[in-house]
Amino acid sequence: MAMLSAQARADIEALKTRYPIARSALVPALLRAQDELGWLPPEAMAEVAALLGLSVETVAEVASFYSLIFTEPVGRHVIQLCTNVSCMLAGSDAIRAHLEGRLGIRSGQTTADGRFTLRIAECLAACEEAPCMIVDRERYARLTPQRVDEILNAIDGQPAHAADR
Amino acid sequence: MSERVLLRHVDVADQDDIATYMRNGGYEALRRALREHTPEQIVQMVERSQLRGRGGAGFPTGRKWRFVPAEAPVKYLVVNADEGEPGTFKDRTLIEGDPHLLIEGMILTCYAVGIRQAFIYLRREFYLGARKLERAIAQAYERGFLGQDILGSGFACDIVLHRGAGAYIAGEETALLESLEGQRAMPRLKPPYFPAVMGLYNKPTVLNNVETLCCVPWIVREGPDWWLQQGPPQLYSVSGHVNRPGVVEAPLGITLRELIERAGGMRDGRRFKACYPGGSSSKPLVAEHLDVRLDHESLAKVGSMLGSAAVIVMDETTDMVRVIARVCEFYREESCGKCTPCREGTVWVTQILDRILHGRGRMEDLDLLRSLSKHMTGTCLCPLGESVPPSLNAGLEYFREEFEAYIRRAREPVEMPVRIVESVPAPGG
Numbered sequence: 342m343a344m345l346s347a348q349a350r351a352d353i354e355a356l357k358t359r360y361p362i363a364r365s366a367l368v369p370a371l372l373r374a375q376d377e378l379g380w381l382p383p384e385a386m387a388e389v390a391a392l393l394g395l396s397v398e399t400v401a402e403v404a405s406f407y408s409l410i411f412t413e414p415v416g417r418h419v420i421q422l423c424t425n426v427s428c429m430l431a432g433s434d435a436i437r438a439h440l441e442g443r444l445g446i447r448s449g450q451t452t453a454d455g456r457f458t459l460r461i462a463e464c465l466a467a468c469e470e471a472p473c474m475i476v477d478r479e480r481y482a483r484l485t486p487q488r489v490d491e492i493l494n495a496i497d498g499q500p501a502h503a504a505d506r
Numbered sequence: 507m508s509e510r511v512l513l514r515h516v517d518v519a520d521q522d523d524i525a526t527y528m529r530n531g532g533y534e535a536l537r538r539a540l541r542e543h544t545p546e547q548i549v550q551m552v553e554r555s556q557l558r559g560r561g562g563a564g565f566p567t568g569r570k571w572r573f574v575p576a577e578a579p580v581k582y583l584v585v586n587a588d589e590g591e592p593g594t595f596k597d598r599t600l601i602e603g604d605p606h607l608l609i610e611g612m613i614l615t616c617y618a619v620g621i622r623q624a625f626i627y628l629r630r631e632f633y634l635g636a637r638k639l640e641r642a643i644a645q646a647y648e649r650g651f652l653g654q655d656i657l658g659s660g661f662a663c664d665i666v667l668h669r670g671a672g673a674y675i676a677g678e679e680t681a682l683l684e685s686l687e688g689q690r691a692m693p694r695l696k697p698p699y700f701p702a703v704m705g706l707y708n709k710p711t712v713l714n715n716v717e718t719l720c721c722v723p724w725i726v727r728e729g730p731d732w733w734l735q736q737g738p739p740q741l742y743s744v745s746g747h748v749n750r751p752g753v754v755e756a757p758l759g760i761t762l763r764e765l766i767e768r769a770g771g772m773r774d775g776r777r778f779k780a781c782y783p784g785g786s787s788s789k790p791l792v793a794e795h796l797d798v799r800l801d802h803e804s805l806a807k808v809g810s811m812l813g814s815a816a817v818i819v820m821d822e823t824t825d826m827v828r829v830i831a832r833v834c835e836f837y838r839e840e841s842c843g844k845c846t847p848c849r850e851g852t853v854w855v856t857q858i859l860d861r862i863l864h865g866r867g868r869m870e871d872l873d874l875l876r877s878l879s880k881h882m883t884g885t886c887l888c889p890l891g892e893s894v895p896p897s898l899n900a901g902l903e904y905f906r907e908e909f910e911a912y913i914r915r916a917r918e919p920v921e922m923p924v925r926i927v928e929s930v931p932a933p934g935g
Contacts, residue, residue, distance in 0.1 A: 359666050361623075361707055364688035368671050372630075406690040406842075409630050409672030421631070425592040426786060426818055426832055427745040463674060463839050464592040465631050468745035468818070469752045478633040 344385045349377050353392050363393050367403055371410050380411035408460075416451040416458035418496055421475045424461050427468035436472050437461075439486040443493070456497060511739040512720055513755045516603025522638045524645040527606040533651055535727035536610050539617060540659040543726075548618035552722065554730035555738065560596075561586055561677075561715030562785070562813045562889075564802045571619050573702035574710045581710040583616050583624035584686065584701075585719060588670055588677035590629055591785035592836060593816030596741040597716035599753045601628075601635035604720070605642040609665065611719035613651060614726055616663045619712055624663065627682050629670045639667050674840035678888045679713045681842065692844045693888035717741055742800065744769040746819035747776065759801040762791065766819060776821035780904070784813025786833045787893030790900040810896070826905040827912055831859040833897045837890060848891025851882040855894060867913040876902055 343350070352373050356366040370393060374385045381404060383397075390400040404410045411419075422440060424433045437448065440459055444452050451458040467473045470482030474489075481492050520526040527533070539548055553568030574581055585608070589597040600608060612624050628636055643665050646652045654662045668686055670676050676685045680694035683706050698704060705711020725733045733739075737757025742765055745751045749770025756765060762781065772778055780790045783800060789810040791798065798804055802812050820829065838852035855878050858871050879895040879902075886892050901909065 362687070365668075365686060367688035368685070369669065372669070372671060403688065403690055407671035407673050424832075425836055426782075426829055427593055427751075429829070429832055430746050430818070430820060430824065462631070463836050464590055466589045466595045466598045466629070468593055468595050468743065468816075471745060471751070475631060475633070480634065 343388060344378065344382070345374055345388050346377060349373055350388075350392060353389065357393065364395065367393055367395065367400065368407065368410070371400070371404055375411060379417070380414050386412075414451070416455050418456060418477055419458045419460065421460050421462035421465065422448070423463075423465045423467070423471070423473055425464040425468075427464075428472040431471035433472040433484075435486065436474070436484050436489060439489055443490070457493075510755045511724055511736050512600070512607075512717065512741055513603075513753060515607075516599060521603060522605050522642060524606060524642065524649060527604070531727065532606050532723075533610055533649075535723040536613055536617075536651060537657060539614055539726055540657055540661060545618045545620060548614060548726060551725055551730050552618070555721075555725045555733045556730075557718065557721055557725065557733075557738070558802070559715055560717035560721075560741070560814070562591070562787075564812060567714065567718055570702060570714075571615070571712060573700070574619055574712055575703070576620065578710045580623075581619065581621050581712070582706045583612060583619070583621045583712045583714070584682065584706055585612060585624065585626040585716060586677060586679065586682055586713055587626050587628040587632070587635075587716050588674075588682060589716070589814075590631075590674040590677055591787065591814050591816055592833070593743060593745055593782055593785045593818040594814045595743045595745075596753050596815070598632055598635060599741075600716055600720050601632065602638055605635070605638045606646070607720045607723060608639075608716055609642055609646050610651070611722040612665060613646075613656070613663055614722045615712065615714065615719060617661055621712065622662050622664065624665045625686060625706070626665065626667050627670060627676070627686055628667060629676070630672050636667065636669060643667060673842075674836075675842045675888075675890055678890060681888065682713070683711065690842070692842045693890075695887065740800075740815060743814070743816045744819065745817070746781070747773045747821040747824070748819050749773050759799040759804070761797050761799055762817070763796040765800060765817060766796075769819070772819070772821055774821075776823065778819070779822045779824055780820045780826065780900075782816065782818040784811045785816035786818070786836060787811075787889065787896060788813045789896035790904070792900075792904050825908070826901060827859070827863060827908050830897045830901045830905075831856065831863055834859055834894055837894050841890060845885075845887040845891065847882045847885040848887070851878055851886075851891060852894060854878055855882075855898065862909060862912050862916075865912075865916040867909075867916050869910070869913055871913070872902060872906070872909055 353370040356369045357363040370389050374389055375381050378385055386400045387397050390397045444457050446452055448459050448461045472484045473482045515521045515530050549571055557567040558564045616624055673691045675681045676691035678693050681691040685691035701711040701713050739755055740758040742754045744754050754768050780792050782788050782790050798808055805812050834856050838856045841848045841852050843849045861867055875898050879898040882891055883895045
C-alpha cells in the first residue's frame with residue numbers, strides 16, 4: 342500500500358539520476374517524501390528504501406541523524422527559533438518565552454490543534470538580523486514579541502507551505 | 507576605505523538574474539579563461555593571489571588544487587555551503603546577493619583543475635539561497651556557461667545543487683562528503699582520506715568554501731596583482747552589540763577596533779567587553795586585544811584564530827558564563843557522537859556549566875572544566891569537539907571572577923537567573 346503519490350515516486354527516481362551513485366539521493370528523497378506527508382512514518386521510509394534499493398535500517402539510520410528530517414509527526418507549520426549567541430545577545434530568550442506563552446507549549450512540542458511545532462534552531466546564519474526564526478521556508482528577522490504576533494497571525498489559518506523544499 | 511569587491515554587487519536589484527550579472531561584468535572571467543588561458547595559468551593566478559580558504563582553515567587555495575592528481579580521470583568539485591558556525595553569515599550573503607558569482611567561480615575552478623562534475627552542498631536552512639541558486643544554475647545552462655560544450659570551447663561541466671537536512675557537522679569537509687554520499691554526516695579519519703586524493707566516491711575532490719570560490723572570478727578577471735592591491739579583500743561577519751551588524755568587507759588584517767568602527771561602533775555607547783574573532787570555535791578576545799590585526803598570523807599569536815572571520819562583539823553588560831554555556835551547548839547538540847572526547851566531553855562540560863548557572867556550582871568545578879578542556883584538546887576526530895576548549899579557556903582566564911560569583915552566590919538564598927541550558931540526563935543514569 343503506497344503512501345507516496347506517483348509524482349513523488351517519479352521525482353525520487355529522477356533524483357537518483359543526478360548522482361553517480363543512487364544512495365546520494367537518499368536525503369533528497371527522504372525530504373521529497375516529507376514534503377508530501379509532513380513527516381516520515383516508517384511506511385514512507387520503507388518505500389524510499391525500496392525505491393533506492395537500500396535496507397529499511399539504512400534509511401532509518403540516516404533519517405534519524407538529521408534534525409530537519411522529521412521521524413515523528415510535526416505541526417502544519419514548523420517554527421525554528423534561533424537562540425544561539427548572536428540571537429541570545431539580541432534578546433532571543435524573550436522571543437522564546439513569548440512564543441511558548443502564545444502557543445501554550447514548550448520548545449520541541451506541537452500545539453494541541455496541530456497548527457504549530459516550535460523548535461530551537463542552532464544558528465540560522467542570519468546573525469546580522471538577530472533575533473531570527475524560520476517558519477516553514479521563510480526567514481523572519483529582527484524579531485520583537487509584536488512582530489512575532491504579526492507573523493503568526495498572518496500564517497495561521499493559511500494552508501501550510503505545501504512543502505519544506 | 508577601499509571599494510568593495512566581493513560585496514560590490516550584492517545589493518544590486520536583480521543581481522541574481524544572469525542578465526544583470528553579465529551587465530556588471532559577470533562571466534567575463536570565464537570567457538577570457540576559456541579563450542586566453544590554460545588551466546595551469548588559472549592555477550598560477552590563484553597561487554600568485556595568495557588566496558587562502560575562507561571556510562575556517564585558511565589553507566592556500568592554489569596549493570589545495572595542486573594536491574589533486576592531474577592524471578585522475580574522474581574528480582569532483584564540492585562547494586561547502588553548509589555555513590552554520592554561530593556568528594557566520596557571509597556565505598549566505600553572497601549566495602543570496604550574487605549567486606552567479608559563486609557559479610562562475612565554480613566553473614573556473616573546474617576548468618583549472620580539470621573537473622567535469624561539481625556539487626554545491628547547501629545547508630537546508632538556506633531556503634532563499636536555494637531558490638536563488640536553482641534559478642541561477644538553470645540560467646547558466648541556458649546561456650551555455652554550463653553543460654557539454656561551454657562557449658564552444660569543448661570544456662564540459664555540470665553543477666548539482668544538493669541540500670542538507672540539518673546538521674552543523676556536515677560543514678566539516680569529510681563529514682560533508684559522507685553526507686553527500688547518503689550517509690550520516692560523520693567525519694572520516696584523516697589520513698588517509700584527504701579529500702584531494704580520496705574524496706567524494708573515493709575520487710580526488712576539491713572542497714572549497716563559498717567565499718573562496720567567489721574570489722576566483724575577480725582574480726582571473728582583474729589579475730592577482732590587482733587582487734593583492736585590494737587588501738586582499740576579506741569578508742567579516744560582524745554581529746552582537748554593534749550599531750550596524752552585517753558583513754563588512756575590509757582588507758585582510760584590519761584591526762578589531764577598526765572593524766567595530768566600520769560596524770557602526772558599540773551599541774548604546776557601551777564599552778567593549780569581549781568578542782569571538784573567528785566564530786564560536788575561536789578563543790574570545792578581550793579589550794587588550796582591540797588593536798590586534800584580524801588575520802591568520804596575528805590571531806594565532808594571541809592564541810585565537812581567524813576561522814570563518816565571524817566576529818561576535820559583546821559589551822560590558824554581557825554575562826560571559828551564559829555565553830560560554832550557550833556555545834558549549836551548541837557543540838553538544840551538534841556533536842555527531844563518533845568520538846568519545848567530543849560525545850562525552852560536550853555533555854559533561856554543559857552539565858557543569860548548567861549547575862553553575864543554576865546555583866549548584868562548586869569552586870572545584872572550575873578545575874574540572876579546566877581538566878576537561880585539556881582532555882578535549884588534540885584528542886577529537888575533527889574540529890567540532892576541539893571548538894569547546896577555546897571558550898572554556900578564555901572563560902577561566904579572563905572571566906574567572908564571573909564564574910566564581912555565580913558559585914559564591916549559589917550559597918546564598920537568592921533567586922537564580924533565568925536558565926538557558928536545558929538539563930541533560932547524566933550519561934548512564
